[in-house]
Amino acid sequence: MADLLSHLLVAYALFTVASWRVRWLDHRWVVVGMGGVAIPDLVKVDIVLDADAAGSALGIPLSYAPLSTVGGVLLVAGLIALAFERDNWRRVYGLVVAGGLSALVGDGLRVYADGRASAWLYPLSNWRPPTPSLYVSSDPLVLVAALVVAAVVFAVDRNRRTT
Amino acid sequence: MNVWKRLLVAALLLTALGGLFVHEDATADARTPYPEPHELAADYDGYVGETVLVFGTVTGVDGSEIRIEAESEGVTIDLRVASASTAVEPGGVVQVYGELRPGQQMVAQNVAVVNDSSGAEWYKYAVSAVGALGFLVVFLRQWRLDRETWTMEARDG
Numbered sequence: 001m002a003d004l005l006s007h008l009l010v011a012y013a014l015f016t017v018a019s020w021r022v023r024w025l026d027h028r029w030v031v032v033g034m035g036g037v038a039i040p041d042l043v044k045v046d047i048v049l050d051a052d053a054a055g056s057a058l059g060i061p062l063s064y065a066p067l068s069t070v071g072g073v074l075l076v077a078g079l080i081a082l083a084f085e086r087d088n089w090r091r092v093y094g095l096v097v098a099g100g101l102s103a104l105v106g107d108g109l110r111v112y113a114d115g116r117a118s119a120w121l122y123p124l125s126n127w128r129p130p131t132p133s134l135y136v137s138s139d140p141l142v143l144v145a146a147l148v149v150a151a152v153v154f155a156v157d158r159n160r161r162t163t
Numbered sequence: 164m165n166v167w168k169r170l171l172v173a174a175l176l177l178t179a180l181g182g183l184f185v186h187e188d189a190t191a192d193a194r195t196p197y198p199e200p201h202e203l204a205a206d207y208d209g210y211v212g213e214t215v216l217v218f219g220t221v222t223g224v225d226g227s228e229i230r231i232e233a234e235s236e237g238v239t240i241d242l243r244v245a246s247a248s249t250a251v252e253p254g255g256v257v258q259v260y261g262e263l264r265p266g267q268q269m270v271a272q273n274v275a276v277v278n279d280s281s282g283a284e285w286y287k288y289a290v291s292a293v294g295a296l297g298f299l300v301v302f303l304r305q306w307r308l309d310r311e312t313w314t315m316e317a318r319d320g
Contacts, residue, residue, distance in 0.1 A: 003287050005294030028305040028317055034298065041291070052236055055188070063188035066180070075180045082169050082176075085314045113260035113275040114216045119194035123183065126194045136276065138283035143290060 002110070002137050006146035007037040007103045013153040014102055015095070020160065024091075032092055036099020039076045040068040040107060068107070069122040073100030109134045166313055201238035207267060214262050217242065217269070218277070221255045229274075231257060242267050247274045254281035 019025035116128035219231030261271040
């Protein structure tokens with residue numbers, strides 16, 4: 001995956017642009033949506049608790065890979081929504097899912113040597129979408145591009161507020 | 164909705180997530196058309212001639228040949244990759260798409276450098292940590308935990 005900061009900046013830009021049309025989407029809700037981009041990165045829990053070790057401890061093989069898929073985003077977004085008041089569940093869930101999907105789509109543009117991204121639509125589909133192989137996850141240019149996009153959106157947004 | 168009902172719903176969601184963890188592992192072959200490193204290690208000769216995608220850590224570079232180590236399920240396999248004309252250092256991570264030849268050799272059709280050295284991996288984690296911290300600061304400026312209902316509440320609302 002691209003670094004988390006780039007994902008957050010891209011989500012900030014997307015939600016802020018959306019807020020120009022959606023009146024209730026103020027800064028507080030933009031921040032909630034941005035949080036969704038972290039869901040696919042939860043797959044890194046493997047560093048703390050190895051999936052193979054956890055599987056053998058539980059007696060059933062498992063993989064954390066679903067966290068970086070549509071299925072994982074839909075379920076974890078539900079857990080996040082539960083942390084908010086009942087009246088806000090729908091809004092939080094929708095925003096967090098949108099944030100998570102933006103990260104999955106962004107990751108789906110990464111380089112794969114065989115030209116196909118991972119099957120991130122799981123469990124809806126096992127299909128590996130073609131990737132334009134735009135970047136590798138450790139490429140600092142990704143962050144530079146995300147910073148530029150976020151800065152432009154920030155400037156336009158500020159301008160809209162003051163005029 | 165009280166705290167106990169919310170915990171119950173959370174438990175249901177976590178159970179579903181656990182179900183996906185198990186289901187994904189059991190059906191992974193449907194989404195990855197290539198043998199995994201531990202499968203290669205168990206029966207290398209059975210896969211000779213196949214075109215595969217392997218993720219590996221570079222252990223050595225010798226002209227246009229690189230040596231990589233690939234791992235899955237605690238099993239590692241060493242592969243020599245020919246015609247991998249790419250700038251990478253030992254400790255870097257590459258994806259190799261190519262044909263398996265006898266003697267644990269691959270002829271690369273395409274090599275993608277994921278991290279050109281082990282430093283690139285650290286760069287990614289450091290930038291991600293900055294992102295996580297920055298997000299927490301921004302989030303907690305807008306929201307706070309209401310300790311009576313154990314829900315997040317908007318600060319200005």
